[in-house]
Amino acid sequence: MYLARIRVLLRSDVSDPQGQTVEGGLRQLGFEGVDSVRVGKYIELRVQADDEAQARRTVEDLCDRLLANPVIEDYTFDLERLD
Numbered sequence: 044m045y046l047a048r049i050r051v052l053l054r055s056d057v058s059d060p061q062g063q064t065v066e067g068g069l070r071q072l073g074f075e076g077v078d079s080v081r082v083g084k085y086i087e088l089r090v091q092a093d094d095e096a097q098a099r100r101t102v103e104d105l106c107d108r109l110l111a112n113p114v115i116e117d118y119t120f121d122l123e124r125l126d
Contacts, residue, residue, distance in 0.1 A: 044089055044090070044126050045089065045090045045098040045122045045124055046123040047086075047090055047098070047102045047122055048121045048123070049084075049085070049087070049088070049106060049110060049120040050118060051106070051111045051118045052083035052118075053081065053116055057116075059082060061082040062080040062082045065080045066080040084110075106120070
């Protein structure tokens, strides 16, 4: 069993209106030293697999087919063996 920690963000060349809104809100609260805010998704899930390579392939397939939009988003993930 493996724990996957997945991070999904809009690609750097894609506008991030949610990030811009957060950045504006931070400035209104007085946080002037913050810029280039990007908002994404964080997903944790457990994967049954015989080895790390199989777990990695499964997580990549999940991300490519459902968890991330490959046209506008990139993803990264970490795996941790649980058993």
